[in-house]
Amino acid sequence: MISLFAREGSTRGVGLLRIGLALLCWTRWSSELLPFRDTGAEHWLLGASFFLSTSLLLAGLWTRAAAAWAAATLLYMFVGMGILQGREAWTHHHTTLITIAVCLLVLVPCGGSFSADRWLAVRRARRLGAPPPDERGPLWAVPLFAVQVSAIYFWGAFDKTSWAFASGTRMTHHFMSLYLGSDPVSPWVAAAMMPVALSVLAIEYGLAVSLWIPLLRAPSIAVGIVFHFLLYYLLPVGPFSLTMVLLYLAYLDQDRLHAWIDDLMGWTPAPPRPG
Amino acid sequence: MTPRIVARMLAFGVIAAYMALGPFYRQGLGNRTWLVQNWVMFSYASLDVCEVRFHLTDGTPIDRYAVLGIDPWYSAKPSIRKLGSVEDIERQARSLCAKLGPGTDLRANARCARATGWRPVMSGEADLCRRRRREQGG
Numbered sequence: 001m002i003s004l005f006a007r008e009g010s011t012r013g014v015g016l017l018r019i020g021l022a023l024l025c026w027t028r029w030s031s032e033l034l035p036f037r038d039t040g041a042e043h044w045l046l047g048a049s050f051f052l053s054t055s056l057l058l059a060g061l062w063t064r065a066a067a068a069w070a071a072a073t074l075l076y077m078f079v080g081m082g083i084l085q086g087r088e089a090w091t092h093h094h095t096t097l098i099t100i101a102v103c104l105l106v107l108v109p110c111g112g113s114f115s116a117d118r119w120l121a122v123r124r125a126r127r128l129g130a131p132p133p134d135e136r137g138p139l140w141a142v143p144l145f146a147v148q149v150s151a152i153y154f155w156g157a158f159d160k161t162s163w164a165f166a167s168g169t170r171m172t173h174h175f176m177s178l179y180l181g182s183d184p185v186s187p188w189v190a191a192a193m194m195p196v197a198l199s200v201l202a203i204e205y206g207l208a209v210s211l212w213i214p215l216l217r218a219p220s221i222a223v224g225i226v227f228h229f230l231l232y233y234l235l236p237v238g239p240f241s242l243t244m245v246l247l248y249l250a251y252l253d254q255d256r257l258h259a260w261i262d263d264l265m266g267w268t269p270a271p272p273r274p275g
Numbered sequence: 276m277t278p279r280i281v282a283r284m285l286a287f288g289v290i291a292a293y294m295a296l297g298p299f300y301r302q303g304l305g306n307r308t309w310l311v312q313n314w315v316m317f318s319y320a321s322l323d324v325c326e327v328r329f330h331l332t333d334g335t336p337i338d339r340y341a342v343l344g345i346d347p348w349y350s351a352k353p354s355i356r357k358l359g360s361v362e363d364i365e366r367q368a369r370s371l372c373a374k375l376g377p378g379t380d381l382r383a384n385a386r387c388a389r390a391t392g393w394r395p396v397m398s399g400e401a402d403l404c405r406r407r408r409r410e411q412g413g
Contacts, residue, residue, distance in 0.1 A: 159313075
């Protein structure tokens, strides 16, 4: 257990998290923060802070500082404008999750791979005639991303644990509101809603736990990807489903992920250093 | 254990507890605060729809899309396809009454979506065309 807080591991997984989260920030907020949306100084300053910090985060330049800057910007948007100024759309669960995940990036070496910082470090080493630095760093905080995902699955399922949901009634409401309209649903649709609802509950409660179990991880990720794809395709969930799938990276053995990327790219791993 | 390791362990414990157990304060105990998250998603979505059966007094069902000349049904505008309130139902009833002709006695059984299930709002007891006839002096 203590080794979790002492050891280092590959930074490729958190590098991918960094890139994905920066792009998800743009997906959710960039349109609203463009300068022509509002001519007020606060809007322009906020937009500049958002775009500069997330651009540096995406590129992986001065990454730790960029992550902290982006996290501070998103926290201001969530608390300062969302909660305190009543901009309700910025307090929804999908914006909350992205904000939390970007804050967690501050605690991980997310600039160690797939980043401008990495490129500069490699160039520096080459100039000195030294081997490139290892893509490794302290990963003690990576499981926190996974804790957040599991908490969402559990408490999301807890919220749905009611007869109104389990009976399929709420699922019927969603499909009537989004697709079918007000005519009474056909008997076969009504009958199908209860097993669909129970499946949703089983998947959410199940994934909260199964993603932590190595033997069940691969099938759980497959189930989760299909589940979130269906939610993204059928319901107005916004970037929430994409964020959840991205954060599955945190459940993986980071060194095995590193090796898999090597294999995927056809790279020959460097020989182990003596000592 | 170095101070750095201890600091990491403490930070991890506090953050993990906040994320995993914090929602219990809101979702388990029913408190309201923005300081902890609640993962209530879609519990209050799709509450803008009612299920409506239009029919005559003898129980003959009325296909509202056929009466309104909409084919296929999914080509109907959302404001026609989805009725979200008693007002919406009455508005559509007026359109149906106009199409069905004078003397029609149109009824509706309807229930509207709630977070806890369905809430009945109409039980087929009122002639929905009577109000239109009153408005027209009939």
